[in-house]
Amino acid sequence: MNICILGAGAIGSLWACYLHNAGHTVSLWTRGSEASISLSLDERPPLVFPCNQESQLSDTDVLLVTVKAWQVESAIHPIISLLKPHCSIIFSHNGMGAVETVLPQISDHPVYFATTTHGALRKDKNQIQHTGQGQTIIGSLNNLADDQLDKLVEAFNLALPPVHSDSNIGQALWNKLAINCCINPLTTLKDCRNGELAAKDTLETIETLCIEIAMVINAEGYTCDKNKLFTRTKQVIEATSANFSSMHQDIHHNRPTEIDYITGYLLQRAQAHNIDTPMNKKLFDQIKQKEALNDH
Ligand SMILES: NC(=O)c1ccc[n+]([C@@H]2O[C@H](COP(=O)([O-])OP(=O)(O)OC[C@H]3O[C@@H](n4cnc5c(N)ncnc54)[C@H](OP(=O)(O)O)[C@@H]3O)[C@@H](O)[C@H]2O)c1
Incomplete structure (x- = not known):
């Protein structure tokens, strides 16, 4: 899949590296203007990700939003019109209430929430540490999302297990x-x-x-x-x-x-x-x- 990570912080970078290693085409979207970012996960050799490329964003199958709860609205708003119609959007952050404010604007997309207990630390912009093994639960936030939930869970589970679906997210x-x-x-x-x-x-x-x-x-x-x-x-x-x-x-x-x-x-x-x-x-x-x- 073509996967774009919106919010290349600790958790976003962790997923970027594992999804890349599982064979997906991963790009990043930041609030900077850099065209690529190199990320090293733990002590592994750096991986270079394309960044902030509109052509890639418009071809994205899955947008994974890993900004903090209070950043969700301002992060997703400028890029909604750049996404292709059936691009799945997965939010992953602590807390509740942030997605509710943007759901009406993305009602044409399958929307999911992923809650994770993995631990990640961004030592600097290019260095990520996987500080704690955890698990991830993904559930649908709208009806459009139900059809593809199993496929998404399978893909994310192959990248960074265990990932389970939950029909009552x-x-x-x-x-x-x-x-x-x-x-x-x-x-x-x-x-x-x-x-x-x-x-x-x-x-x-x-x-x-x-x-x-x-x-x-x-x-x-x-x-x-x-x-x-x-x-x-x-x-x-x-x-x-x-x-x-x-x-x-x-x-x-x-x-x-x-x-x-x-x-x-x-x-x-x-x-x-x-x-x-x-x-x-x-x-x-x-x-x-x-x-x-x-x-x-
Ligand atoms: N870290 C963990 O171990 C962990 C575990 C479980 C859950 N969580 C939750 O996951 C969420 C993310 O946590 P985190 O630790 O990964 O935070 P983080 O390191 O601060 O990552 C957030 C990223 O979002 C970026 N961002 C903010 N606004 C943006 C915008 N408008 N456009 C593009 N990118 C934007 C930030 O960019 P800048 O670099 O420019 O600030 C930063 O890179 C939080 O809700 C947290 O509670 C974290």
């Missing part, structure tokens, strides 16, 4: 968002690794967050048991104890966070259902204050 996204709502803000505010959230007083806060989150997810028509969510969150804290969360890293590196699409999205949906979520609101406000102190 909304549930998978809420499951991930629920845990992100607990781990991301708390590690950022406590300036700690994930494992340090296992302290008793922090677990009490997490239990309260889980009660609020479960109410919102259930009101949205998805399944969430507050006790199971609390248990799952503790398991993730233990399994990723040495990691710094993405929000912690964003604040540490003076970058905007994805809080508006994580806790912010939860608060929006809570408000729509008249559900009180004071603990989540408190963490949201504290992160926004911290973010405002960054000079980006």
Whole structure:
């Protein structure tokens, strides 16, 4: 397939290298004007990718959008008219709510969401490190997407397994968002690794967050048991104890966070259902204050 990656950061570059190695023709689209970019994955020899070429973009079968949640709209808007009619569009980022704002503009395309637990680090513009093996789940976001889901999942699974399809991607996204709502803000505010959230007083806060989150997810028509969510969150804290969360890293590196699409999205949906979520609101406000102190 001809695959274009929009957002050649850590995750986008990781997919670019693995999809290239699986035999696909991969190009990149950045906000720069370079005609090619060389990428080295781990210690392997560099691969050179064509970049920002309109002729390639207009022949793209699959556009993989790996910008951050708050960058989705501004990244995809300028290139929608350059895509061929049946080009599949796959979004992959943390958080929820960003794709909803652009879906009406791309309703002629098959649209998918891919959620991944792989870890990737961009050491510099040309060096990518695959820091953690994970898995990827892909699901359809519109009816046009259903026909080609299996074909896409097969192609991505051959490149960087395991990749599974999920006919209820909304549930998978809420499951991930629920845990992100607990781990991301708390590690950022406590300036700690994930494992340090296992302290008793922090677990009490997490239990309260889980009660609020479960109410919102259930009101949205998805399944969430507050006790199971609390248990799952503790398991993730233990399994990723040495990691710094993405929000912690964003604040540490003076970058905007994805809080508006994580806790912010939860608060929006809570408000729509008249559900009180004071603990989540408190963490949201504290992160926004911290973010405002960054000079980006
Ligand atoms: N990294 C991970 O391990 C990981 C794991 C799971 C999920 N995720 C999620 O995946 C998403 C991407 O994360 P990441 O770590 O890959 O972030 P990243 O390294 O910052 O990559 C984002 C890329 O998008 C580019 N971009 C932004 N606006 C653009 C535009 N208008 N046109 C073209 N390119 C644009 C950025 O370009 P510049 O270089 O010019 O800024 C950057 O290269 C996030 O939602 C993150 O939470 C990441």
